[in-house]
Amino acid sequence: MNQETAHGTPGMMISDEVMIEMRQVHKWYGQFHVLKDINLTVNKGERIVICGPSGSGKSTLIRCINRLEEHQTGQIVVDGVELTGDIKHIEKIRREVGMVFQQFNLFPHLTVLENCALAPLWVRKMPRRDAEHIAMQYLERVKIPEQALKYPGQLSGGQQQRVAIARSLCMNPKIMLFDEPTSALDPEMIKEVLDVMIELAESGMTMICVTHEMGFAKTVANRVIFMDGGEIIEQNAPEEFFNNPQSDRTKLFLSQILDH
Amino acid sequence: MNQETAHGTPGMMISDEVMIEMRQVHKWYGQFHVLKDINLTVNKGERIVICGPSGSGKSTLIRCINRLEEHQTGQIVVDGVELTGDIKHIEKIRREVGMVFQQFNLFPHLTVLENCALAPLWVRKMPRRDAEHIAMQYLERVKIPEQALKYPGQLSGGQQQRVAIARSLCMNPKIMLFDEPTSALDPEMIKEVLDVMIELAESGMTMICVTHEMGFAKTVANRVIFMDGGEIIEQNAPEEFFNNPQSDRTKLFLSQILDH
Amino acid sequence: MAADPREDDLPSKPPVWNDPRIRALVFQIVIVVAVSAFGYYLFDNTLTNLQKRGITTGFGFLDSQASFGIIQTLVEYSETSTYGRTFIVGLLNTLLVSGLGIALATLLGFVIGIARLSSNWLIAKLAAAYVELFRNIPLLLQIFFWYFAVLRALPSPRQSYDLGGAVFLNLRGLYLPRPLFEPGFGYVFAALVAAIAGSMFIARWARRRQEATGQQFHTIYTSIGLILGLPLLAFLATGAPLAWELPELRGFNFQGGIPVIPELSALLVALSIYTAAFIAEIVRAGILAVSQGQTEAAHALGLRPGLTLRLVIIPQAMRVIIPPLTSQYLNLTKNSSLATAIGYPDLVSVFAGTTLNQTGQAVEVIAMTMGVYLTISLVISLLMNWYNKRKTLVER
Amino acid sequence: GATLDSVKQKGHVQCGVSTGIPGFSSADDKGNWTGIDVDVCRAVAAAVLGDANAVKYTPLTAKERLTALQSGEIDMLSRNTTWTATRDTSLGINFTGVNYYDGQGFLVSKNLGVKSALELNGASVCIQSGTTTELNLSDYFRAKKMEFQPVVFDTSDQTIKGFEAGRCDVLTSDQSQLYALRIKLADPNSAMVLPEVISKEPLGPVVRQGDDQWFNVVKWTLFALVNAEELGITSANVDGMRTGTDPNVKRLLGTEGDIGVGMGLTNDWAYNIVKQVGNYGEMFERNVGKGSPLGIERGLNALWTNGGLQYAPPIR
Amino acid sequence: MPATHVPQPDLPPPIISVGVIGWMRRNLFSSLPNTALTLFALYLLWLLLPPAIQWAFIDADWSGTGREDCTGGGACWVFVQVRFYQFMYGFYPEAESWRVNLAFGLLIVLTIPLFIRAFRWKGWLSAFLLLGYPVIAYYLFLGGSFGLELVETDQWGGLLLTLVLAGVGIVAALPIGVVLALGRRSQMPIVKALSIAFIEFWRGVPLITVLFMSSVMLPLFLPEGVNFDKLLRALIGIIMFQSAYMAEVVRGGLQAIPKGQYEAAAALGLGYWRTMALVVLPQALKLVIPGIVNTFIALFKDTTLVLIIGLFDLLAIIQLALADPKWLGFSVEGYVFTAAVFWIFCFSMSRYSQALERRLHTGHAR
Numbered sequence A, B: 001m002n003q004e005t006a007h008g009t010p011g012m013m014i015s016d017e018v019m020i021e022m023r024q025v026h027k028w029y030g031q032f033h034v035l036k037d038i039n040l041t042v043n044k045g046e047r048i049v050i051c052g053p054s055g056s057g058k059s060t061l062i063r064c065i066n067r068l069e070e071h072q073t074g075q076i077v078v079d080g081v082e083l084t085g086d087i088k089h090i091e092k093i094r095r096e097v098g099m100v101f102q103q104f105n106l107f108p109h110l111t112v113l114e115n116c117a118l119a120p121l122w123v124r125k126m127p128r129r130d131a132e133h134i135a136m137q138y139l140e141r142v143k144i145p146e147q148a149l150k151y152p153g154q155l156s157g158g159q160q161q162r163v164a165i166a167r168s169l170c171m172n173p174k175i176m177l178f179d180e181p182t183s184a185l186d187p188e189m190i191k192e193v194l195d196v197m198i199e200l201a202e203s204g205m206t207m208i209c210v211t212h213e214m215g216f217a218k219t220v221a222n223r224v225i226f227m228d229g230g231e232i233i234e235q236n237a238p239e240e241f242f243n244n245p246q247s248d249r250t251k252l253f254l255s256q257i258l259d260h
Numbered sequence C: 001m002a003a004d005p006r007e008d009d010l011p012s013k014p015p016v017w018n019d020p021r022i023r024a025l026v027f028q029i030v031i032v033v034a035v036s037a038f039g040y041y042l043f044d045n046t047l048t049n050l051q052k053r054g055i056t057t058g059f060g061f062l063d064s065q066a067s068f069g070i071i072q073t074l075v076e077y078s079e080t081s082t083y084g085r086t087f088i089v090g091l092l093n094t095l096l097v098s099g100l101g102i103a104l105a106t107l108l109g110f111v112i113g114i115a116r117l118s119s120n121w122l123i124a125k126l127a128a129a130y131v132e133l134f135r136n137i138p139l140l141l142q143i144f145f146w147y148f149a150v151l152r153a154l155p156s157p158r159q160s161y162d163l164g165g166a167v168f169l170n171l172r173g174l175y176l177p178r179p180l181f182e183p184g185f186g187y188v189f190a191a192l193v194a195a196i197a198g199s200m201f202i203a204r205w206a207r208r209r210q211e212a213t214g215q216q217f218h219t220i221y222t223s224i225g226l227i228l229g230l231p232l233l234a235f236l237a238t239g240a241p242l243a244w245e246l247p248e249l250r251g252f253n254f255q256g257g258i259p260v261i262p263e264l265s266a267l268l269v270a271l272s273i274y275t276a277a278f279i280a281e282i283v284r285a286g287i288l289a290v291s292q293g294q295t296e297a298a299h300a301l302g303l304r305p306g307l308t309l310r311l312v313i314i315p316q317a318m319r320v321i322i323p324p325l326t327s328q329y330l331n332l333t334k335n336s337s338l339a340t341a342i343g344y345p346d347l348v349s350v351f352a353g354t355t356l357n358q359t360g361q362a363v364e365v366i367a368m369t370m371g372v373y374l375t376i377s378l379v380i381s382l383l384m385n386w387y388n389k390r391k392t393l394v395e396r
Numbered sequence D: 001g002a003t004l005d006s007v008k009q010k011g012h013v014q015c016g017v018s019t020g021i022p023g024f025s026s027a028d029d030k031g032n033w034t035g036i037d038v039d040v041c042r043a044v045a046a047a048v049l050g051d052a053n054a055v056k057y058t059p060l061t062a063k064e065r066l067t068a069l070q071s072g073e074i075d076m077l078s079r080n081t082t083w084t085a086t087r088d089t090s091l092g093i094n095f096t097g098v099n100y101y102d103g104q105g106f107l108v109s110k111n112l113g114v115k116s117a118l119e120l121n122g123a124s125v126c127i128q129s130g131t132t133t134e135l136n137l138s139d140y141f142r143a144k145k146m147e148f149q150p151v152v153f154d155t156s157d158q159t160i161k162g163f164e165a166g167r168c169d170v171l172t173s174d175q176s177q178l179y180a181l182r183i184k185l186a187d188p189n190s191a192m193v194l195p196e197v198i199s200k201e202p203l204g205p206v207v208r209q210g211d212d213q214w215f216n217v218v219k220w221t222l223f224a225l226v227n228a229e230e231l232g233i234t235s236a237n238v239d240g241m242r243t244g245t246d247p248n249v250k251r252l253l254g255t256e257g258d259i260g261v262g263m264g265l266t267n268d269w270a271y272n273i274v275k276q277v278g279n280y281g282e283m284f285e286r287n288v289g290k291g292s293p294l295g296i297e298r299g300l301n302a303l304w305t306n307g308g309l310q311y312a313p314p315i316r
Numbered sequence E: 001m002p003a004t005h006v007p008q009p010d011l012p013p014p015i016i017s018v019g020v021i022g023w024m025r026r027n028l029f030s031s032l033p034n035t036a037l038t039l040f041a042l043y044l045l046w047l048l049l050p051p052a053i054q055w056a057f058i059d060a061d062w063s064g065t066g067r068e069d070c071t072g073g074g075a076c077w078v079f080v081q082v083r084f085y086q087f088m089y090g091f092y093p094e095a096e097s098w099r100v101n102l103a104f105g106l107l108i109v110l111t112i113p114l115f116i117r118a119f120r121w122k123g124w125l126s127a128f129l130l131l132g133y134p135v136i137a138y139y140l141f142l143g144g145s146f147g148l149e150l151v152e153t154d155q156w157g158g159l160l161l162t163l164v165l166a167g168v169g170i171v172a173a174l175p176i177g178v179v180l181a182l183g184r185r186s187q188m189p190i191v192k193a194l195s196i197a198f199i200e201f202w203r204g205v206p207l208i209t210v211l212f213m214s215s216v217m218l219p220l221f222l223p224e225g226v227n228f229d230k231l232l233r234a235l236i237g238i239i240m241f242q243s244a245y246m247a248e249v250v251r252g253g254l255q256a257i258p259k260g261q262y263e264a265a266a267a268l269g270l271g272y273w274r275t276m277a278l279v280v281l282p283q284a285l286k287l288v289i290p291g292i293v294n295t296f297i298a299l300f301k302d303t304t305l306v307l308i309i310g311l312f313d314l315l316a317i318i319q320l321a322l323a324d325p326k327w328l329g330f331s332v333e334g335y336v337f338t339a340a341v342f343w344i345f346c347f348s349m350s351r352y353s354q355a356l357e358r359r360l361h362t363g364h365a366r
């Protein structure tokens, strides 16, 4: 499988420092082989979009990166730390990696501000005032500082997803993972979330994003990865990927998704 | 209120035989006047689409036709039988009228085949073999014969709604009522259900359908009825209705719905 | 791609003290040690204490003679029976009152639960009042009430209420005639068996015929006719080979017949009424859990209300009803131990009461008693799990 | 022994009593306990702690009493408990003596017209569960080839209530209790005690086996009560007698010899008993005898000098 | 030119379908069987209610000093009035009863804000009620320090004892129940097995055998000389028993927390205990408040069983009073009074829990 790092999109710099390295990673759910021989290197500042049909293992792949799922063979090294059963390593990596879910997964019993301040307070062990200061800062960045004292249940889906992004950012992660962040949203809210993600991408954050928003992929990705059946079938710079897909499967998939 | 029977759409014949007649029907929920002076005649083979804002009484109207709701004044005559408290009349009418709900309302403890065979078996008192034969026939017609032995919980929404349609058809009804049959479905499933409905319409079934799928209305309806505040505001052939709405409420409604 | 991915190198092993698996293992070992140590501590204390105080231990006492009387025994029992026998007697009495209680409570509970959903406002409100009244008053109080307050209202044996000279009701209980089977009665019994077999056959035939032709057949009436009629015919044909032993007033009390002691009746009434209040709520919730849409869909298909109930509502409601229902059965069985407060000779009263006291072997007796209740509850939960596994709705 | 030390350390005697038998042990509506069994507890407290009021009572049903004693829940049991061989030898408990000689009898309603226990064939009988009465009753009816139905209750209150409600024809219990329970009837004169006494029921305080010192304390407290009566010492004259010259009295009241200290108590142990609780005769009359609603004759419980069975070894 | 539609006015419904007549037609006499049922129910009510009211109110005697004052032929509430203090406080000295009143008054004052939706510090107040208040109440009841006279636990009785048993039982069972519920959901097989065994054991045996064991057998299991208060021992039995039920209630709440919450917490770097304490339990416990209230009601009713081990709770003290020769024959009044007290408590609590339940699952109405 050929691995190329695309430096196509202007105005965003990618260093040569490797942030994530997956080598010959395999994973099984019981007897079911869900990830097959995954090899992937992500450099600092890279923005990667993963797409592929449902059940192809996209979520599983990114959930392996912060050990929400355990891989069985191969190595995953994140920011120089290998992911093993070692809880110290896991703790360390989770502090470096933020994650945003399809279903937001905000804590409904806490206010927006408390949601965001939770990790700085209890994981980074900051004083409450500093934690809340940081939380407000990121809430401003996702443009909803005025909602800080509301509860998640009182917000629209788009607002909730932006809070979820702010909550991850509060840990000041080096890498952000997004698992279909817009697919539970109504069409009019998708844009507000994508805007925040684009802004984040422009600031040079290392990002891996599972999404079917091809517009987003074209705008910000350095590289698009296509998965099927637990394998990485193809990866390429977005222009190449969309205009000149290599494998038949990719072609079929693109035709379905772009028609829709 | 002017009553016109449109014979616009080619290839579908409408006889002059009256299937449903509503005369000065009023209905109240407690003090709330929900249907006001409804006058409506539906001929055999007519395909009527009802639309209107939420709470305008569309569901209530069609639920009065098979007496899921009781009207208080006025007459409803279905296939020559007047709907009164008389249990024999109600039973007779319900045998002639099939209904498909927004929430499918399949029986989760029975297989798809059993769902479909239930009414032929217990209402038409057919032998099980015949009942199941009929059921299979209609399952084929809605294109899911292979799911016959699964339980509804194992099917997708679109498949469930198709089963619900097959189940109603198994009683061999003269009239089909649809209450927003596609509004609980994901976009990709809407089409498969609409296809079945269009096929049904083309076979000459008398249909009344509450829906906001304007494409569907344009394709199959003889007449579109617009309701608001419990009244029939306007009714017309689809081309007329969409291109040249009479009242400004209809216009407002159409502008909202078509923008979307 | 590698030929066999399993040959690839595994992720590196973490150091032992940071490996969550090892931590979990250590933690569990600690727990096991702590629990066993605590268990051993209690066990050791008990042994020491028993020994120091010279209390006999072991189950030898089960073979010694009990020499006390029990008012209601389902198996043969006399004062010369053993303590082991008192265990059986108590156990059977517990099972009797629980079994009857479960049957009555279920019946009453379903009636009240359905009445709560009645479209008749008055009936619904009365049922609600019943539920709110009885489930909010302690059971023990209800038992006392039914026993002491109602007992006072009954007449003495000499002034018994008399139903046709065969059934008598007084302070000492309800006396029913006891059937005495004479030789020819075997035929009647055989006829009954035949009738039951026959109606089962008819039911199957009717189902088959319906499946084949669609015609429906009222199995219930034929079955009732068969089950009542055939034995009656046999009974008359063999010359009525049945005598009744009527209870009669001899000395202080009625003798003969089947006596139902007031302790049993009071306990049974209290248990059934109390548990029925809970069952009614379960039934109501179960029926409500079947969405209105199901009823509407069934009606729209032309099913009548009766059929809708039978084919659509009840099968779905039962899935919701059965699990909490069994736990009510379990509660009822456990609550039957309150028998001891009014002297009904159940397991707790006879065995964990009198026997314990006469033998003084508290540890053994209480262990056996708890063992019985635990076994009952385990059996019921196993049945429950099995039922749940079979009946859960199939989902995607 | 451990019990004596723990009693001294706690500062009170934990005494198991009945849940309410008038004259023997019953609480009034303020929770004050009185009765002849209660007085035994008080006497022990007076002897050990010098304060007859340093007692805490644990009301026990017949079913619970022996287990409670075995387990150490109470220090002593003073609850009309019959002294039998099995109980004394295999239950890990020791009877310390007899504070009331009793026998089992029957209480019947007068309007039943029964004059003798032999007419009771087929009767329903109310009994309290977990008592020797339950066993004696069976034996008696078996011996006389009569039938009966036992209606078993948990507490004596329930038993008499059952009897009053008419649940049974006869109530059987120790005779003393029959008198005690009879006054709990709305009309005590509507019932009578039959003449038959079908068993021996020596009732007395019980302690756990294996603590001889505590056993001695309770046993000799009982003897001190009887000896005091025999010597004519009463709570009223004890202060005067103490300064008298009778050596028997002096030894008992501790002005001579070291008997109290030998038991692990103080020498004025018996003085405290008599001063604060009275002698056996006072105790009897106050609680169950003529000075009480029960009005029971001394009978077997008279001193041996008066033809009764109450006899205590000498203090010497 | 579009027409402006003039909406029809709302008309009042036909008279037959609204108002008293419409209501009766719909709800009482909608069909023949329904009419029959209505008449039957009315007959039943007529049979039951008037005599009951006659007995309990019209012919009843309300005040006096002894049974002689009961002349009306109905209920003799004099009995309850004369013994009222004892029914409420047991043998608690009358001079000290202000302490009990104070403690319960404090409880009521502290609880009221919990029902006010706008009140912001509910969490802290609940924590105080669960942790701080019991200590205060304990000192008030027991005394023996801060210049308060010692009132031993065997003097506690009546409603006071009932409330203490139920209150302490539930408060202490909650944390144990939480631990057991977490244990039952644990990944560690041994922890899980032990939790299940514990829970199933206590749920499988009748409470009276538990009480019997804790009241008379417990010292047998402990080293000689170790012994504690009888009330405390009954409480231990009740707490063990109750914590098993509580564990099942809490487990229900834990199951209702979506997996996403655990994942989000893990992704933020929170460990097991922090995830539980900060994210899962606060949500789960809030969900199961109705369940907790229901367990509390069950416990409250079950406290009557302590009469079997000789503690004088409300029912036991009534029975004691019924055995008083001066008041023989008033058992119906006694039981009715007890029933009324229990009923008021249980009914109001169950109403509260139903209201909560409705607030928690909005929607899903039939």
Ligand SMILES: Nc1ncnc2c1ncn2[C@@H]1O[C@H](COP(=O)(O)OP(=O)(O)OP(=O)(O)O)[C@@H](O)[C@H]1O
Binding pocket: A029, A032, A034, A052, A053, A054, A055, A056, A057, A058, A059, A060, A061
């Ligand atoms: N916990 C699990 N146990 C067993 N199989 C699982 C589990 N989670 C996921 N799978 C299976 O693994 C495969 C890959 O799942 P994954 O969620 O990674 O797919 P995906 O590409 O993210 O799909 P989607 O676009 O639907 O989210 C699927 O076939 C799924 O059924």
Ligand SMILES: Nc1ncnc2c1ncn2[C@@H]1O[C@H](COP(=O)(O)OP(=O)(O)OP(=O)(O)O)[C@@H](O)[C@H]1O
Binding pocket: B029, B032, B034, B052, B053, B054, B055, B056, B057, B058, B059, B060, B061
């Ligand atoms: N059972 C009922 N009791 C009282 N009011 C009701 C009841 N059912 C419906 N209504 C009211 O009657 C009005 C008409 O309801 P209906 O369901 O017919 O509207 P609809 O046009 O189908 O709306 P939607 O598009 O939301 O389904 C609404 O205002 C509704 O709130």
Ligand SMILES: [Mg+2]
Binding pocket: A058, A059, A060, A179, A180
């Ligand atoms: Mg996914």
Ligand SMILES: [Mg+2]
Binding pocket: B058, B059, B060, B179, B180
């Ligand atoms: Mg609708």
